[in-house]
Structures are given as C-alpha cells and as structure tokens.
Amino acid sequence: xxxxxxxxxxxxxxxxxxxxAIACFRRRxxxxxxxxxxxxxxxxxxxxxxxYYASKAEIIGAIAEDKHAETDVMFLDxxxxxxxxxxxxxxxxxxxxxxxxxxxxxxxxxxxxxxRDDAIAEALHKINARSTAYCIEAIKTGQARGDVDRNLxxxxxxxxxxxxxxxxxxxxxxxxxxxxDAALADFRELAQRYLSPPHE
Amino acid sequence: xxxxxxxxxxxxxxxxxxxxAIACFRRRxxxxxxxxxxxxxxxxxxxxxxxYYASKAEIIGAIAEDKHAETDVMFLDxxxxxxxxxxxxxxxxxxxxxxxxxxxxxxxxxxxxxxRDDAIAEALHKINARSTAYCIEAIKTGQARGDVDRNLxxxxxxxxxxxxxxxxxxxxxxxxxxxxDAALADFRELAQRYLSPPHE
Amino acid sequence: xxxxxxxxxxxxxxxxxxxxAIACFRRRxxxxxxxxxxxxxxxxxxxxxxxYYASKAEIIGAIAEDKHAETDVMFLDxxxxxxxxxxxxxxxxxxxxxxxxxxxxxxxxxxxxxxRDDAIAEALHKINARSTAYCIEAIKTGQARGDVDRNLxxxxxxxxxxxxxxxxxxxxxxxxxxxxDAALADFRELAQRYLSPPHE
Amino acid sequence: xxxxxxxxxxxxxxxxxxxxAIACFRRRxxxxxxxxxxxxxxxxxxxxxxxYYASKAEIIGAIAEDKHAETDVMFLDxxxxxxxxxxxxxxxxxxxxxxxxxxxxxxxxxxxxxxRDDAIAEALHKINARSTAYCIEAIKTGQARGDVDRNLxxxxxxxxxxxxxxxxxxxxxxxxxxxxDAALADFRELAQRYLSPPHE
DNA sequence: GATGAATGAGCATTCATTCAT
DNA sequence: TATGAATGAATGCTCATTCAT
Numbered sequence: 001x002x003x004x005x006x007x008x009x010x011x012x013x014x015x016x017x018x019x020x021a022i023a024c025f026r027r028r029x030x031x032x033x034x035x036x037x038x039x040x041x042x043x044x045x046x047x048x049x050x051x052y053y054a055s056k057a058e059i060i061g062a063i064a065e066d067k068h069a070e071t072d073v074m075f076l077d078x079x080x081x082x083x084x085x086x087x088x089x090x091x092x093x094x095x096x097x098x099x100x101x102x103x104x105x106x107x108x109x110x111x112x113x114x115x116r117d118d119a120i121a122e123a124l125h126k127i128n129a130r131s132t133a134y135c136i137e138a139i140k141t142g143q144a145r146g147d148v149d150r151n152l153x154x155x156x157x158x159x160x161x162x163x164x165x166x167x168x169x170x171x172x173x174x175x176x177x178x179x180x181d182a183a184l185a186d187f188r189e190l191a192q193r194y195l196s197p198p199h200e
Numbered sequence: 201x202x203x204x205x206x207x208x209x210x211x212x213x214x215x216x217x218x219x220x221a222i223a224c225f226r227r228r229x230x231x232x233x234x235x236x237x238x239x240x241x242x243x244x245x246x247x248x249x250x251x252y253y254a255s256k257a258e259i260i261g262a263i264a265e266d267k268h269a270e271t272d273v274m275f276l277d278x279x280x281x282x283x284x285x286x287x288x289x290x291x292x293x294x295x296x297x298x299x300x301x302x303x304x305x306x307x308x309x310x311x312x313x314x315x316r317d318d319a320i321a322e323a324l325h326k327i328n329a330r331s332t333a334y335c336i337e338a339i340k341t342g343q344a345r346g347d348v349d350r351n352l353x354x355x356x357x358x359x360x361x362x363x364x365x366x367x368x369x370x371x372x373x374x375x376x377x378x379x380x381d382a383a384l385a386d387f388r389e390l391a392q393r394y395l396s397p398p399h400e
Numbered sequence: 401x402x403x404x405x406x407x408x409x410x411x412x413x414x415x416x417x418x419x420x421a422i423a424c425f426r427r428r429x430x431x432x433x434x435x436x437x438x439x440x441x442x443x444x445x446x447x448x449x450x451x452y453y454a455s456k457a458e459i460i461g462a463i464a465e466d467k468h469a470e471t472d473v474m475f476l477d478x479x480x481x482x483x484x485x486x487x488x489x490x491x492x493x494x495x496x497x498x499x500x501x502x503x504x505x506x507x508x509x510x511x512x513x514x515x516r517d518d519a520i521a522e523a524l525h526k527i528n529a530r531s532t533a534y535c536i537e538a539i540k541t542g543q544a545r546g547d548v549d550r551n552l553x554x555x556x557x558x559x560x561x562x563x564x565x566x567x568x569x570x571x572x573x574x575x576x577x578x579x580x581d582a583a584l585a586d587f588r589e590l591a592q593r594y595l596s597p598p599h600e
Numbered sequence: 601x602x603x604x605x606x607x608x609x610x611x612x613x614x615x616x617x618x619x620x621a622i623a624c625f626r627r628r629x630x631x632x633x634x635x636x637x638x639x640x641x642x643x644x645x646x647x648x649x650x651x652y653y654a655s656k657a658e659i660i661g662a663i664a665e666d667k668h669a670e671t672d673v674m675f676l677d678x679x680x681x682x683x684x685x686x687x688x689x690x691x692x693x694x695x696x697x698x699x700x701x702x703x704x705x706x707x708x709x710x711x712x713x714x715x716r717d718d719a720i721a722e723a724l725h726k727i728n729a730r731s732t733a734y735c736i737e738a739i740k741t742g743q744a745r746g747d748v749d750r751n752l753x754x755x756x757x758x759x760x761x762x763x764x765x766x767x768x769x770x771x772x773x774x775x776x777x778x779x780x781d782a783a784l785a786d787f788r789e790l791a792q793r794y795l796s797p798p799h800e
Numbered sequence: 801g802a803t804g805a806a807t808g809a810g811c812a813t814t815c816a817t818t819c820a821t
Numbered sequence: 822t823a824t825g826a827a828t829g830a831a832t833g834c835t836c837a838t839t840c841a842t
Contacts, residue, residue: 009801029312031231035837045803046838056837105315112229112308115373125375152389159371160386164360167367171359173315175325186360189352194393209826235812245828246813256812409805429712431631435833445807450834508712512629515705515773525775559771560786564760567767571759573715575725586760589752594793609822635816645824646817656816803842811835818828 013052016042018066021059026106030060030113061120064110065127067103075131079138083147085191087138091131092165092187096172096180104173107166132158142195149197157195164190213252216242218266221259226306230260230313264310264320267303268327275331279338283347285391287338291331292365292387296372296380304373307366332358342395349397357395364390413452416442418466421459426506430460430513464510464520467503468527475531479538483547485591487538491531492565492587496572496580504573507566532558542595549597557595564590613652616642618666621659626706630660630713664710665723667703675734684742685791688735692765692787696772696780704773707766732758742795749797757795764790 020042024033035056039046053059079087098107114121135158142148148157165187172183220242224233235256239246253259279287298307314321335358342348348357365387372383420442424433435456439446453459479487498507514521535558542548565587572583620642624633635656639646653659678687698707714721735758742748748757765787772783 029231029316031229047804048802050838051801105312108308108312108315111370111374112305112312115305115308116229121374121376156386159375160368160390163367163371164364164390165367166371167363167365168360170311170370171363171366174311174321175359176321186356190360190364190390190394194390247829248827250813251826429631429716431629446834447808448806451805456833505712505715508708508715511770511774512705512708512712515708516629521774521776556786559775560768560790563767563771564764564790565767566771567763567765568760570711570770571763571766574711574721575759576721586756590760590764590790590794593796594790647825648823650817651822814832
C-alpha cells in the first residue's frame with residue numbers, strides 16, 4: 001500500500017519551507033519569527049514542517065547557505081569575458097538588489113549568526129571560499145592583462161572588494177537608500193580606483 | 201533624614217546594566233539573551249533593573265546608540281591634524297578593535313535591528329550624521345590640500361569609506377581573522393587608492 | 401489521514417475553561433485568580449488554554465456574558481402564562497439560587513468590571529436589553545389585564561424590579577443569608593406592592 | 601531632640617492615604633491598583649505609607665468601612681422629622697450621588713470583597729447594623745403614625761429598601777445613567793408603593 | 801505523509817513589601 | 822519620621838517541539 005518516499009515532493013516541500021522562512025525571517029529576524037508563522041506562511045502544519053527540517057536551527061542554517069550560494073553561479077562566465085571590475089559589478093548588482101528587495105536585515109542576521117555559530121560559519125566558509133576563488137582568478141587575469149595593479153595581493157584584494165560590497169549594501173539599507181544602481185555606481189568607482197594600476 | 205534621589209547612582213546603575221547587557225548580547229544576541237541573564241551579569245534583581253530601563257527594547261536602543269557613538273569622540277582632532285586617510289584610520293582601527301574584542305555579532309545585530317526598527321534607525325541616523333559630517337570635512341580639507349582627488353563627491357566618498365570599514369570588520373569577524381592591524385592595513389590600502397588624485 | 405479541526409472539541413474545551421475560570425473567580429475574584437490556577441482547575445496546560453482564549457480579559461468577558469445570559473431562556477414562557485410577578489419571580493428565584501451557590505462575589509465582580517470596562521459593558525448591555533424587553537412585555541400585558549398599575553412606566557418599572565432583584569441578592573450575600581426562598585419572599589412582597597393598582 | 605509621636609499628624613497622614621487609595625481604587629479596582637500608584641497619588645514614599653498601614657489589605661478594609669460609614673450620620677435626624685420615605689430618600693440621594701461621582705465600581709468591589717472576606721464583612725456588618733437600626737426605627741415610627749403598612753416586618757422592610765437603593769445605584773452605574781435625581785425618583789416611587797398601607 | 805492539539809519550561813515584566821540611610 | 826532603591830517570587834503569556842490520530 002505504502003509508496004516509497006517521493007524525493008521530488010521532499011525537495012518541493014523543503015523549498016516551500018525555506019521560502020516561507022525567508023519571508024518570515026526578513027520581516028522579523030531569525031529569533032523573533034516563530035515556527036507557527038513559518039508554518040502559516042508555508043501553508044503547512046507544524047508536523048509536516050518538522051518532517052523536513054528537524055529544528056529551527058536547521059532552517060536557519062539552510063537559509064544562510066542558500067542566501068550565500070545564490071550569487072555564485074554567474075560569476076565564472078562574467079569573470080572570463082570582461083574586466084575584473086565588470087565581473088564584480090555583476091555580483092555586486094545582484095547583491096544590492098537583495099537589499100533593495102528587503103533582505104538587508106536578514107543578511108545582517110546571517111552575519112551575526114555566522115559570527116556566533118561555528119557550525120553555520122563553517123558551512124558558509126566553504127561557499128565563500130568558492131566565490132572568493134573565482135574573484136581571485138578574475139583579479140589574476142586582470143593583472144596578467146594589465147588592467148589590475150600587479151602590486152595587489154589577489155586574495156587580499158578579493159576579500160576587500162567583497163567586504164566593500166557587503167559594507168555598501170548594509171550601510172545603504174541602514175540609511176534607507178534602496179536604489180541598487182546608485183549603490184553599484186559607488187562600488188564601481190571604489191573598485192576601479194582600488195584596482196587600477198598607477199599612471200593609468 | 202530624607203536622602204534625595206542620587207543622580208550619580210542612577211548613572212552608575214545604567215552603566216552597569218548596559219555593560220552587563222552588552223556582555224550578554226555579544227554572546228547570545230539581542231533576542232536570545234534573557235533579562236534574567238542580564239540581571240545575573242549585572243548582579244542586580246529584575247526589579248532593580250526595571251527601575252532604570254523600562255523594557256528590553258529600551259536597553260537594545262541604548263546599546264545601539266552607545267556602540268555607535270563611541271567612535272565619534274576622537275575624530276575631529278585627528279581630521280585636522282593629519283590626512284583624511286590618517287583620520288579615518290583612527291576610526292577604523294578603533295572599530296576593528298571592537299571586532300577583535302568580540303563585538304562582531306553584536307554589531308551585526310545592531311545593523312539588523314536598525315534596518316528593521318525605525319525608532320532605533322532614527323536614533324542611529326543622528327549619530328551617524330555627525331560622524332559622517334566630520335569625515336566629509338576631512339575629505340574636503342584633503343581636496344583643498346591636494347591629497348584627495350577633487351573629482352570625488354565628499355559625502356559619497358565618506359559613506360563609501362565608512363561602508364568599507366564596516367564591511368571589512370564584518371567579513372573578518374565572519375572569517376575568524378581577528379588581527380585588527382591586518383584589517384587596518386587592508387583598509388588603508390583601499391582608502392589610499394580610492395582617495396588619491398590620479399598621476400600621483 | 402488528516403483529521404479536520406473538530407469544532408465540537410473546541411466548544412468542549414471552551415466550556416471546560418469557562419467552568420474552571422468561574423470556579424476560580426468565585427473563590428478569588430477576577431484579578432486575584434491566576435491563569436495557573438485556572439489551568440490547574442481545568443486540568444489543562446497554559447498553552448492549551450491560550451489556544452482557546454487569547455487572554456485573561458477575554459475569559460472575563462466571556463464569563464460576564466455567560467452569567468448574564470443564563471437567566472434569559474426561561475423568561476418568555478413564564479411571562480405569557482402567569483402574572484408579571486410570577487414571571488419575575490422565576491427569574492429572581494434563579495438569580496438568588498446563584499447567590500446561594502456562591503456566585504455572589506463573582507456577580508459583584510461582574511458589576512465592577514462592567515462599570516469600569518466599556519467593552520464588557522457594551523456586551524452586557526445587549527444581553528440586558530433583551531431580558532428587559534421580556535420584562536417590559538410582561539408588565540404591559542399585566543397592565544392590559546389589570547393586575548399591574550397603569551400609571552407605571554413599563555420600562556422604568558422593569559429596571560427598578562431588576563435592580564431590586566440584584567440588590568436583594570447582593571445584600572443577602574453580604575449578610576451571609578443564603579436561603580433563596582426567603583430572598584424570593586422578600587422580592588415577591590416588594591414586587592406585588594410596587595406593581596399592584598391602588599384600591600386592590 | 602526627638603519629639604513624641606504627634607497623633608494629629610498620624611490622623612492627617614492616614615486620611616491622606618485613604619483619599620489617595622480611594623482615588624486609585626475607583627479608577628482601577630482594589631486588586632489592579634498598585635501601592636506605587638497610591639504612594640504617588642498621596643505624594644508619599646512607600647516607606648512612609650507603610651508606617652501608617654501595614655498592608656494593602658488593611659487599606660482596603662479601612663476604605664470599605666469608610667465608604668459604608670459615610671451615610672450614617674444624617675439618618676437619625678431625618679428619620680424623626682419626616683416620613684420614613686423622606687428619611688430613606690436622604691440616604692438614597694447621598695448614595696446615588698456617590699455613583700454619579702464615579703464610585704460605582706468601587707462600591708461593587710466592596711460588595712465583592714465583603715462577600716469573600718469574612719474580616720471585612722464583620723466590620724461592615726457592624727456599620728450596617730447601625731444604619732439598619734435607624735431605618736427600622738423610622739419604619740416603626742411610620743407604622744405607629746399610620747403612613748407605613750403595619751403588616752410589614754420592619755427589619756425585613758429595612759433590608760429590602762436598602763437592597764433596592766443599592767440595586768438601583770448599581771444598575772444605573774452599569775447602564776451609564778448617572779443622574780442621581782432620576783435614580784431618586786425611581787426609588788421614591790418604589791418605597792412609597794412598598795410601604796403604603798392599602799386603601800390609602 | 802499529514803494534522804493540529806497539547807505540552808510546559810521559559811519569557812519579559814510587575815509589585816507588595818523591606819530596610820539602610 | 823521619611824526616603825526610595827532594592828528584592829524576588831509571582832504573573833500572564835509564548836513557542837519550539839511532540840505525537841495520537
């Protein structure tokens with residue numbers, strides 16, 4: 001009588017829960033949002049939800065990874081085709097858009113959580129290492145091409161630039177300035193000046 | 201004979217509560233830390249604590265302002281004496297030290313809280329406006345002197361640089377890299393390259 | 401298979417809570433009885449109770465209405481069949497029985513609460529208007545028949561008689577005189593003399 | 601150096617506390633009003649207040665007696681001079697005025713408290729016995745004179761009439777009808793008809 | 801697989817009362 | 822006498838999680 005577990009259904013349900021949780025966490029933060037709210041948002045009973053995620057912490061972990069991972073996909077292509085600044089701008093633009101969409105507080109929550117919680121930090125470090133690796137690659141390519149100052153340490157520069165993207169996004173969310181294009185312009189100017197070789 | 205209400209005592213108690221709350225919030229975050237923990241940390245009964253702060257939210261607000269305001273004092277002097285980069289470095293150094301001291305998650309919490317809560321945001325905007333004003337001044341002075349590129353918009357540049365400080369601090373906390381001098385070196389290089397006039 | 405929310409269960413639980421609350425409120429009053437006591441009396445956890453009533457105030461409101469409404473049912477029949485005094489006596493008897501059963505203080509609490517709280521007052525006014533309407537009808541019928549003095553204003557008389565019932569009940573509870581039949585005799589004598597046409 | 605306790609001061613302070621407590625209890629009820637509120641209303645520190653009353657319960661007891669006693673003074677004179685109805689009307693008028701002044705809920709609280717608390721009840725019974733005695737006297741005088749039906753039991757009648765006064769006052773407070781003269785008219789009509797001998 | 805009622809420890813907050821000054 | 826800061830148990834209420842159906 002019993003059918004085997006349908007893995008597609010499980011994936012669908014997990015996605016449904018994550019989306020609901022993201023919506024709730026945006027509005028209220030990880031620790032203020034309740035499981036009941038998430039259940040309601042996901043149109044799902046508590047029992048059903050707990051079949052897919054064993055605890056609130058697990059959902060938080062899943063979302064942190066999820067948010068961090070999204071950016072990754074587009075990087076590689078862009079990095080080869082254009083300059084380092086153009087590739088980074090693509091990432092930055094995407095990131096700023098999230099802030100414009102109301103993800104600012106959630107991203108800050110993820111920072112807080114990953115600073116405090118080693119398990120989450122570890123998961124995010126892996127994702128971050130990959131993104132950084134692409135960026136380092138792009139910077140090295142730029143240095144080879146001559147658009148990027150050869151005196152810069154590629155890894156250090158990659159981290160500084162990611163930090164700048166995050167900082168600009170956060171600060172603009174704090175200041176209620178939500179135009180992602182303005183944020184991007186700020187970032188491009190910073191990146192350009194930071195990366196350019198002297199006497200350009 | 202009647203003893204009059206002692207305003208010094210009130211100040212001392214408030215400080216005591218804030219310090220205890222900061223310790224708890226660092227470890228556990230605003231919404232996970234309990235009032236009982238704060239009371240214990242402050243060696244104070246719940247009743248005593250509530251004489252000085254009417255609610256947990258009020259403590260959160262007070263700490264947010266407190267943390268934000270700390271940096272301010274030193275800025276003005278530094279800005280007149282040295283270059284814009286040197287003045288900013290002073291602020292940055294101080295900020296990075298907080299991360300090294302374990303304030304990273306708390307600062308992220310403050311970002312999250314101020315993005316979500318308009319009342320807290322408003323209070324912080326005032327404090328931030330003052331800091332930014334000093335920085336803008338320093339940049340203008342640098343432009344007059346010729347160490348700062350005249351093509352930069354001072355206000356925009358000030359915000360970008362603050363954003364960079366915050367981003368670098370957060371990212372390093374996330375990566376468990378706690379050396380504030382390394383962070384400062386990263387920031388100085390970024391600021392130098394960003395602010396310098398071309399053909400230097 | 402999914403079980404649908406059972407509305408009967410909800411009704412049962414609500415009744416169970418109300419009964420427990422009435423028992424507690426009788427003994428200790430609205431504001432001295434604790435939710436824990438009510439939970440214990442209802443053999444229910446706090447969480448379960450709060451699924452059915454959102455707050456203590458809501459329970460107080462529900463009980464106030466409940467107590468007030470109980471009398472209503474029997475009136476109409478009685479009013480048609482017998483004299484106004486007989487119909488009123490039925491209500492009075494029922495009311496005095498409540499005092500004999502220990503409801504006196506609770507009824508006084510309901511008065512206090514409804515005098516102070518407009519929301520509760522409003523709800524009770526509706527219920528009261530219905531009871532009064534039946535009584536007015538009975539008095540008018542009596543006037544038509546000739547057992548009731550035609551000089552009396554029916555509405556005014558109805559309110560005076562209800563007031564007398566309440567006053568007698570309260571005063572007897574205060575005096576620890578709990579015999580409902582003695583109370584009823586007092587009331588009948590008063591009502592008879594008050595309503596009778598002169599020269600009878 | 602130390603002066604002996606000044607008994608006048610003590611009386612003044614006690615009065616001050618009682619007045620403040622009455623004001624608070626009116627607004628919020630015995631068990632919802634806090635000692636802090638009473639202290640503030642009395643412009644007195646908690647320590648000072650507790651020198652004069654050992655507990656909140658003691659204040660409640662004192663107020664209950666106080667409220668009940670107020671009526672007493674005027675009765676005796678009136679009872680001798682006019683008819684029983686006139687004497688009772690004086691008391692009733694005074695009582696209805698209290699309701700008009702906002703004492704309704706407090707009076708209901710006193711009923712509740714005295715029904716539940718034997719100590720308070722006992723104290724009030726004494727005061728009540730005195731008032732009732734005066735009323736009984738007035739009724740007997742009326743019976744002797746012939747304005748009061750000789751078939752009525754004087755004690756029973758006195759209690760019924762007091763009950764009616766209380767019931768009318770309470771019910772009007774509940775209905776938000778605050779005109780004391782209208783209440784008095786209701787009562788006079790009731791008392792007149794209740795007390796009058798037949799064939800008048 | 802899914803439901804949603806139930807749990808109960810835990811939470812922020814209050815308040816009658818005390819006591820050092 | 823008077824003050825008012827302090828106490829801390831108790832309050833109304835919440836919520837992550839479980840489990841019988």
